[in-house]
Amino acid sequence: xxxxxxxxxxxxxxxxxxxxxxxxxxxxxxxxxxxxxxxxxxxxxxxxxxxxxxxxxxxxxxxxxxxxxxxxxxxxxxxxxxxxxxxxxxxxxxxxxxxxxxxxxxxxxxxxxxxxxxxxxxxxxxxxxxxxxxxxxxxxxxxxxxxxxxxxxxxxxxxxxxxxxxxxxxxxxxxxxxxxx
Amino acid sequence: xxxxxxxxxxxxxxxxxxxxxxxxxxxxxxxxxxxxxxxxxxxxxxxxxxxxxxxxxxxxxxxxxxxxxxxxxxxxxxxxxxxxxxxxxxxxxxxxxxxxxxxxxxxxxxxxxxxxxxxxxxxxxxxxxxxxxxxxxxxxxxxxxxxxxxxxxxxxxxxxxxxxxxxxxxxxxxxxxxxxxxxxxxxxxxxxxxxxxxxxxxxxxxxxxxxxxxxxxxxxxxxxxxxxxxxxxxxxxxxxxxxxxxxxxxxxxxxxxxxxxxxxxxxxxxxxxxxxxxxxxxxxxxxxxxxxxxxxxxxxxxxxxxxxxxxxxxxxxxxxxxxxxxxxxxxxxxxxxxxxxxxxxxxxxxxxxxxxxxxxxxxxxxxxxxxxxxxxxxxxxxxxxxxxxxxxxxxxxxxxxxxxxxxxxxxxxxxxxxxxxxxxxxxxxxxxxxxxxxxxxxxxxxxxxxxxxxxxxxxxxxxxxxxxxxxxxxxxxxxxxxxxxxxxxxxxxxxxxxxxxxxxxxxxxxxxxxxxxxxxxxxxxxxxxxxxxxxxxxxxxxxxxxxxxxxxxxxxxxxxxxxxxxxxxxx
Ligand code: SF4
Ligand code: SF4
Numbered sequence: 001x002x003x004x005x006x007x008x009x010x011x012x013x014x015x016x017x018x019x020x021x022x023x024x025x026x027x028x029x030x031x032x033x034x035x036x037x038x039x040x041x042x043x044x045x046x047x048x049x050x051x052x053x054x055x056x057x058x059x060x061x062x063x064x065x066x067x068x069x070x071x072x073x074x075x076x077x078x079x080x081x082x083x084x085x086x087x088x089x090x091x092x093x094x095x096x097x098x099x100x101x102x103x104x105x106x107x108x109x110x111x112x113x114x115x116x117x118x119x120x121x122x123x124x125x126x127x128x129x130x131x132x133x134x135x136x137x138x139x140x141x142x143x144x145x146x147x148x149x150x151x152x153x154x155x156x157x158x159x160x161x162x163x164x165x166x167x168x169x170x171x172x173x174x175x176x177x178x179x180x181x
Numbered sequence: 182x183x184x185x186x187x188x189x190x191x192x193x194x195x196x197x198x199x200x201x202x203x204x205x206x207x208x209x210x211x212x213x214x215x216x217x218x219x220x221x222x223x224x225x226x227x228x229x230x231x232x233x234x235x236x237x238x239x240x241x242x243x244x245x246x247x248x249x250x251x252x253x254x255x256x257x258x259x260x261x262x263x264x265x266x267x268x269x270x271x272x273x274x275x276x277x278x279x280x281x282x283x284x285x286x287x288x289x290x291x292x293x294x295x296x297x298x299x300x301x302x303x304x305x306x307x308x309x310x311x312x313x314x315x316x317x318x319x320x321x322x323x324x325x326x327x328x329x330x331x332x333x334x335x336x337x338x339x340x341x342x343x344x345x346x347x348x349x350x351x352x353x354x355x356x357x358x359x360x361x362x363x364x365x366x367x368x369x370x371x372x373x374x375x376x377x378x379x380x381x382x383x384x385x386x387x388x389x390x391x392x393x394x395x396x397x398x399x400x401x402x403x404x405x406x407x408x409x410x411x412x413x414x415x416x417x418x419x420x421x422x423x424x425x426x427x428x429x430x431x432x433x434x435x436x437x438x439x440x441x442x443x444x445x446x447x448x449x450x451x452x453x454x455x456x457x458x459x460x461x462x463x464x465x466x467x468x469x470x471x472x473x474x475x476x477x478x479x480x481x482x483x484x485x486x487x488x489x490x491x492x493x494x495x496x497x498x499x500x501x502x503x504x505x506x507x508x509x510x511x512x513x514x515x516x517x518x519x520x521x522x523x524x525x526x527x528x529x530x531x532x533x534x535x536x537x538x539x540x541x542x543x544x545x546x547x548x549x550x551x552x553x554x555x556x557x558x559x560x561x562x563x564x565x566x567x568x569x570x571x572x573x574x575x576x577x578x579x580x581x582x583x584x585x586x587x588x589x590x591x592x593x594x595x596x597x598x599x600x601x602x603x604x605x606x607x608x609x610x611x612x613x614x615x616x617x618x619x620x621x622x623x624x625x626x627x628x629x630x631x632x633x634x635x636x637x638x639x640x641x642x643x644x645x646x647x648x649x650x651x652x653x654x655x656x657x658x659x660x661x662x663x664x665x666x667x668x669x670x671x672x673x674x675x676x677x678x679x680x681x682x683x684x685x686x687x688x689x690x691x692x693x694x695x696x697x698x699x700x701x702x703x704x705x706x707x708x709x710x711x712x713x714x715x716x717x718x719x720x721x722x723x724x725x726x727x728x729x730x731x732x733x734x735x736x737x738x739x740x741x742x743x744x745x746x747x748x749x750x751x752x
Contacts, residue, residue, distance in 0.1 A: 003544060003548065004482060004483075004486075007541060007542070007545065008482070008486075011486075011489065014489045025499065026496070026499040026500040026503065027500070028503045028518075029499060029503050030502075030504050030509070051411065051418040051419065052418075076422075076507065076509070077504065077509070078418050078509040079503070079509070079517075080414075080418075083517075092503075
């Protein structure tokens with residue numbers, strides 16, 4: 001009994017003032033993921049990495065948009081999105097106070113416009129994603145011709161690329177036949 | 182995978198099996214140096230399992246049912262035996278069950294430990310264990326439609342919820358007593374608990390004559406979910422959520438099952454970090470149980486003190502992983518977060534404080550006048566009953582059996598240290614509590630040792646490729662005992678089969694024997710001493726055998742009675 005009393009006095013007050021005073025969390029605490037739509041390129045890498053499907057993408061071809069969204073109600077704060085993101089557009093914050101009054105408020109969205117294929121005009125991918133890849137490829141290209149080729153490969157839709165390839169092959173075929181004569 | 186004939190452990194068991202049952206063994210396949218799957222003829226299955234179990238110090242770790250009709254036209258059963266004799270290894274007895282008659286000879290009459298597994302495989306796959314003494318459902322609810330077997334590949338989508346077929350619970354509780362008893366029902370539901378259970382105590386006056394219980398009220402279908410919706414790495418996060426207390430142990434067990442199946446060499450540093458975090462988890466879990474022991478013996482100040490000190494273990498986890506619970510640190514091939522110099526120092530400081538503070542609290546607890554009286558000689562688990570049912574963790578160690586996966590089958594960072602194993606011979610609540618106390622201090626020593634000479638190098642390897650239909654075991658020693666996972670890879674970047682067995686699954690079947698002969702007021706303490714998710718046992722039905730009347734008592738009231746031991750609610 002005496003030992004116990006001594007322990008109680010030694011401890012003093014053990015309770016925190018929270019919620020009336022802020023609660024300190026560890027340095028790399030995994031809290032609410034914050035998304036920065038400015039640096040996001042809508043590449044969807046995070047949607048694939050996210051284990052509980054908290055992040056999703058929806059494409060509206062008619063409107064020419066792609067909508068990125070996160071549901072904080074589904075998020076398990078694992079940080080896989082942060083690891084997968086090529087641009088650092090999503091990162092976990094120390095914020096753990098996520099309660100909202102309405103369920104809808106748990107979802108956050110960002111809308112991106114789609115780039116159209118220069119040949120056929122059909123929507124291809126998010127404009128920012130195309131621009132991002134293009135930027136990397138043109139900067140690393142060895143010659144202006146290679147850069148131009150990269151531009152064609154990145155911004156053209158798969159169907160048009162295929163058509164282009166077939167046309168080229170056909171042309172080469174005709175030239176060969178001419179040579180053989 | 183890389184096993185060679187010279188390094189393989191466990192060959193004498195196979196030789197013995199072939200000698201005793203000359204025509205039974207059809208094939209042996211080695212998954213790792215100390216994991217072998219032997220295929221036997223279906224008719225010899227019980228004999229093969231029983232031989233390894235009783236003649237070669239085998240313990241039943243899990244049983245896996247698998248719908249392999251798309252692979253070989255049959256269903257498959259894998260009885261996993263942890264061999265703890267001279268050579269420590271895992272021998273998995275495998276047999277194919279025809280998809281036409283779906284019958285197999287039950288192992289339970291020879292090895293009682295198989296009872297829950299065989300009831301479960303009947304529920305989930307519709308396989309019929311012929312000769313199984315207990316034919317009640319185990320996992321599926323009573324109102325689940327007949328003929329719908331959730332884990333069959335062609336049965337249902339994981340989101341499907343069939344309409345209930347009945348309004349009432351039809352489960353038949355079993356009472357083996359020879360005298361007349363009163364029934365005390367505990368349960369079935371508690372709104373705040375994560376896993377409700379329904380207990381029925383059969384009593385004669387104040388003495389429990391027999392007990393039965395029904396679990397799985399909130400079966401979450403995690404295995405099905407993992408097999409149909411998630412990728413390999415995603416399942417590590419799902420496994421983290423198997424348990425709210427010891428989820429990390431599941432995550433490690435799952436990750437190592439896939440790593441073993443594919444022969445992935447996980448870097449030593451990652452293995453050490455896994456062990457450090459497993460011990461962190463054990464510390465908070467054991468402190469929680471010690472707190473509850475105080476609570477149930479009416480010593481609430483002690484409960485508060487243990488929970489206060491436990492916060493340090495939670496802080497430690499938060500600092501090392503970024504989260505107090507659900508550490509989310511594993512990937513297939515290693516871990517995601519390193520332990521840096523500064524974190525190492527803070528860890529050493531925190532565990533130093535924990536050691537001193539818990540030591541003082543333990544002194545207070547054992548010198549509390551009525552503590553020993555309440556826990557000594559109460560809730561006895563007979564060592565022979567333990568031998569028959571393969572319980573795990575402090576429950577089995579409290580009955581004198583030296584079983585600890587960390588020592589027997591060193592995994593993760595435990596390969597780097599000498600692992601002490603604590604046993605107690607009292608077989609009672611006191612013994613189980615003393616084992617936990619000793620293990621708490623071991624955890625601190627293990628973390629210190631691993632932080633002292635942590636292997637250097639990478640923490641994650643990505644140098645592997647997934648191959649279809651590879652399978653193996655992965656295991657850990659969770660705070661409540663061995664967790665056993667069995668995974669088979671698929672051909673679509675998903676698991677073909679994931680079998681996850683939590684430690685308490687192996688401890689429930691012996692609880693019945695632990696309750697017999699004790700008084701009703703000790704029931705909450707005894708149930709608490711296997712350290713289940715406690716709030717599960719909400720209400721009790723007590724049936725008085727002599728007066729032939731039944732009474733339902735609110736759990737709060739049972740708990741009060743356990744703590745105060747006055748004003749029996751049975752009167
Ligand atoms: S933290 Fe995890 S669960 Fe949450 S959005 Fe990112 S990947 Fe998804
Ligand atoms: S991975 Fe990053 S850039 Fe890509 S969609 Fe997600 S947040 Fe945006």
